[in-house]
Amino acid sequence: MIVALLVDDPISASRDTAPGLDYDAAFAAIDADPRNELIVVESDGEIVGTMQMTFIPGLSRRGAERAQVEGVRVASRHRSRGIGRKMMDWAAQRATERGCTLIQLTSDKARTDAHRFYSSLGYEPTHEGFKLLLN
Amino acid sequence: MIVALLVDDPISASRDTAPGLDYDAAFAAIDADPRNELIVVESDGEIVGTMQMTFIPGLSRRGAERAQVEGVRVASRHRSRGIGRKMMDWAAQRATERGCTLIQLTSDKARTDAHRFYSSLGYEPTHEGFKLLLN
Numbered sequence: 001m002i003v004a005l006l007v008d009d010p011i012s013a014s015r016d017t018a019p020g021l022d023y024d025a026a027f028a029a030i031d032a033d034p035r036n037e038l039i040v041v042e043s044d045g046e047i048v049g050t051m052q053m054t055f056i057p058g059l060s061r062r063g064a065e066r067a068q069v070e071g072v073r074v075a076s077r078h079r080s081r082g083i084g085r086k087m088m089d090w091a092a093q094r095a096t097e098r099g100c101t102l103i104q105l106t107s108d109k110a111r112t113d114a115h116r117f118y119s120s121l122g123y124e125p126t127h128e129g130f131k132l133l134l135n
Numbered sequence: 136m137i138v139a140l141l142v143d144d145p146i147s148a149s150r151d152t153a154p155g156l157d158y159d160a161a162f163a164a165i166d167a168d169p170r171n172e173l174i175v176v177e178s179d180g181e182i183v184g185t186m187q188m189t190f191i192p193g194l195s196r197r198g199a200e201r202a203q204v205e206g207v208r209v210a211s212r213h214r215s216r217g218i219g220r221k222m223m224d225w226a227a228q229r230a231t232e233r234g235c236t237l238i239q240l241t242s243d244k245a246r247t248d249a250h251r252f253y254s255s256l257g258y259e260p261t262h263e264g265f266k267l268l269l270n
Contacts, residue, residue, distance in 0.1 A: 005197055005249045023194060023198050026199075030194070033192060035168065036191070036196070056171070056203075057165045057171060058187060058205060059158060059161055063157055063158050071194065092267065096270070101269055102153050102267070103266070103267045103269060104265065106239070106262035109260075109262060115265075125244075127244060127264025127265075127266065128245060128262075129262075130258035130259065
């Protein structure tokens with residue numbers, strides 16, 4: 001179900017649908033890691049949203065953890081109902097409770113709607129997000 | 136020494152020099168976490184470079200870990216000697232050995248020299264990097 005949500009998106013579908021590594025093992029790895037949390041939003045017994053939070057310890061910013069959000073997805077037929085906003089509000093609250101001083105994410109430059117959404121929540125696009133595919 | 140390197144930079148100096156959390160505790164947290172590695176480069180007994188790698192498990196990209204690089208710094212008087220390039224080559228190799236399919240980083244939009252550097256290594260600036268400071 002969560003994987004179905006991740007590929008319910010034209011950008012993700014191109015890279016997440018091919019067969020490959022084991023989702024059960026990946027889920028178990030996230031579940032066992034105290035610095036990774038997979039968030040699932042249910043509505044009437046249906047999974048309507050998911051995101052992952054990673055808490056990264058570091059020496060920058062005076063030793064505080066930073067929170068990173070990846071894989072934010074709301075099921076296409078449940079969009080524009082405020083679910084994403086509630087998820088991001090929850091993420092900021094969770095990060096604050098953990099003592100994080102910063103919450104960060106990257107968003108594909110093609111996702112202009114998402115950028116307006118994050119800006120409306122106070123996020124600032126201060127950084128370039130670089131990726132390098134490895135073989 | 137590592138902290139001195141992190142603040143040897145006009146952008147970082149503004150946020151990393153104030154007193155605050157305990158660096159020893161932060162270092163211990165990184166050291167104890169099997170998905171976080173603090174890399175230190177020495178030359179003639181002197182620390183000339185540092186970076187942090189975080190290996191993030193996830194359900195996207197068919198369950199592969201992604202590698203993230205943060206806090207890449209080369210001591211100002213050792214720059215333009217290829218140290219940064221060697222560090223990034225090492226990071227890509229380390230990530231590949233771990234089975235990561237992707238290596239990612241964000242870089243402040245003011246760091247245009249760094250952007251040229253990452254692009255020269257094959258990194259693509261495909262994403263917007265959003266940050267939200269928390270209180």
